Amino acid sequence: xxxxxxxxxxxxxxxxxxxxxxxxxxxxxxxxxxxxxxxxxxxxxxxxxxxxxxxxxxxxxxxxxxxxxxxxxxxxxxxxxxxxxxxxxxxxxxxxxxxxxxxxxxxxxxxxxxxxxxxxxxxxxxxxxxxxxxxxxxxxxxxxxxxxxxxxxxxxxxxxxxxxxxxxxxxxxxxxxxxxxxxxxxxxxxxxxxxxxxxxxxxxxxxxxxxxxxxxxxxxxxxxxxxxxxxxxxxxxxxxxxxxxxxxxxxxxxxxxxxxxxxxxxxxxxxxxxxxxxxxxxxxxxxxxxxxxxxxxxxxxxxxxxxxxxxxxxxxxxxxxxxxxxxxxxxxxxxxxxxxxxxxxxxxxxxxxxxxxxxxxxxxxxxxxxxxxxxxxxxxxxxxxxxxxxxxxxxxxxxxxxxxxxxxxxxxxxxxxxxxxxx
Amino acid sequence: xxxxxxxxxxxxxxxxxxxxxxxxxxxxxxxxxxxxxxxxxxxxxxxxxxxxxxxxxxxxxxxxxxxxxxxxxxxxxxxxxxxxxxxxxxxxxxxxxxxxxxxxxxxxxxxxxxxxxxxxxxxxxxxxxxxxxxxxxxxxxxxxxxxx
Numbered sequence: 001x002x003x004x005x006x007x008x009x010x011x012x013x014x015x016x017x018x019x020x021x022x023x024x025x026x027x028x029x030x031x032x033x034x035x036x037x038x039x040x041x042x043x044x045x046x047x048x049x050x051x052x053x054x055x056x057x058x059x060x061x062x063x064x065x066x067x068x069x070x071x072x073x074x075x076x077x078x079x080x081x082x083x084x085x086x087x088x089x090x091x092x093x094x095x096x097x098x099x100x101x102x103x104x105x106x107x108x109x110x111x112x113x114x115x116x117x118x119x120x121x122x123x124x125x126x127x128x129x130x131x132x133x134x135x136x137x138x139x140x141x142x143x144x145x146x147x148x149x150x151x152x153x154x155x156x157x158x159x160x161x162x163x164x165x166x167x168x169x170x171x172x173x174x175x176x177x178x179x180x181x182x183x184x185x186x187x188x189x190x191x192x193x194x195x196x197x198x199x200x201x202x203x204x205x206x207x208x209x210x211x212x213x214x215x216x217x218x219x220x221x222x223x224x225x226x227x228x229x230x231x232x233x234x235x236x237x238x239x240x241x242x243x244x245x246x247x248x249x250x251x252x253x254x255x256x257x258x259x260x261x262x263x264x265x266x267x268x269x270x271x272x273x274x275x276x277x278x279x280x281x282x283x284x285x286x287x288x289x290x291x292x293x294x295x296x297x298x299x300x301x302x303x304x305x306x307x308x309x310x311x312x313x314x315x316x317x318x319x320x321x322x323x324x325x326x327x328x329x330x331x332x333x334x335x336x337x338x339x340x341x342x343x344x345x346x347x348x349x350x351x352x353x354x355x356x357x358x359x360x361x362x363x364x365x366x367x368x369x370x371x372x373x374x375x376x377x378x379x380x381x382x383x384x385x386x387x388x389x390x391x392x393x394x395x396x397x398x399x400x401x402x403x404x405x406x407x408x409x410x411x412x413x414x415x416x417x418x419x420x421x422x423x
Numbered sequence: 424x425x426x427x428x429x430x431x432x433x434x435x436x437x438x439x440x441x442x443x444x445x446x447x448x449x450x451x452x453x454x455x456x457x458x459x460x461x462x463x464x465x466x467x468x469x470x471x472x473x474x475x476x477x478x479x480x481x482x483x484x485x486x487x488x489x490x491x492x493x494x495x496x497x498x499x500x501x502x503x504x505x506x507x508x509x510x511x512x513x514x515x516x517x518x519x520x521x522x523x524x525x526x527x528x529x530x531x532x533x534x535x536x537x538x539x540x541x542x543x544x545x546x547x548x549x550x551x552x553x554x555x556x557x558x559x560x561x562x563x564x565x566x567x568x569x570x571x
Binding site: 082083084085086087088091118122123124125126127159161162163164165166167178179180181182183184185199240241242243244248249250280284314316318322326327330331334337338340 | 441443498538541542549554
């Protein structure tokens, strides 16, 4: 497949506006400015584009809600708080192709009649900040940003807002709180951000990759776009592959490429010719899959039918030598660290599960510990404001579902037979 | 904190400038000392308790003095399976560095990170604002020697 999102990134100056224009950049914006805002929203709806942040919500529908709200000014926020462990797909766009994102944001702002935009960038990407700020400056100089975008009546002002190391701020209402200068704790919904978002105004929050798809939809049209990849959620998709594979990296493939093809054809198979043991297919919060369950199309609709989720498309691969109790423990340490503390089941449950997993891994596991873990997980799932708690619960449940033997062996043998311990 | 004037213009409320202001104050004072919090509070005209409350939520704001160079090492799953923990051992043995601690000579501080988006080049760390990846026992010491 011809690459669109990662087009031109081998060019060392791909982040420069002149290079981007030379490769056809900002042509979609010119086309979009000649279109009525509502017509662009219709086009995005027809394209079938779904949000690439993890939830897979139809972008056109989100835009329709925000557009229908009579309050102004409206805000457009790009969620660049890529923090789901295993995920690094937005990074090449932010660092190598920033103008694609900016062009996508200006078109979206025109469609939504949003006058102000922010890129909420994670604090852990200092290089991206410099690159984005420079790109925004260039876009202002060329008249793509400002009170009159390319001399039109559409005005759009864009700046970068840097996060400061909080995973939860990837959740859109927590992100909005953080942008307002508060602790990043999720809000209860409704009201939804499309009606009452940042500074109490209608707000659309879209992921980097989602917004970067917009120029492509305008360029080739909704109909052609909707024929790429899976019919129910079409388009190109960025998959970030890490762990025990020969060629880890970010791969742009049609949505719905199977997990097997991603691992064996594109990422070069298992490192050192070893056997596959398990895969986390969509970032650490998605259910683990055993080696014999990887013939699943990686898209939002198919993955739940195959026992997991697409999430952010972050594939983490484990070979036969990996201790999965330890992986589960490390995942839980992450959830414990990142729980914002608002909801009791998540705040208390993540730490509790981490400590039980820790004693199992270190040889002090007791009979009944596995059921205890399932009991705690069951008391978190569905009982929290935001999906962080659900993620922690689902991770535990699925590691035990597919690899219960390994947990039992740790308890019976008083430790990991591979000799691993928690750090 | 003059640079704050241009930052404040980007937002309809002054409060929204707290996060950028905390970064500027941290850069100036080295950490978010009581003086740093005071300065953010008085510049933005926002109560001190509120500034402190916001600052403690975020892992990248420092609430104690840091060494000259900040090592932020990822130990999350993709880095862990490629030996991030042995790097922790090495930092402890060679520099006496514990997670959250600072070397006696004030050269390095160490913070454990939850994924820095470099999983395809694991294990990885940030030293100050510089990315270093594909780390092992040998190259990590070579890299760190460049930070005096």
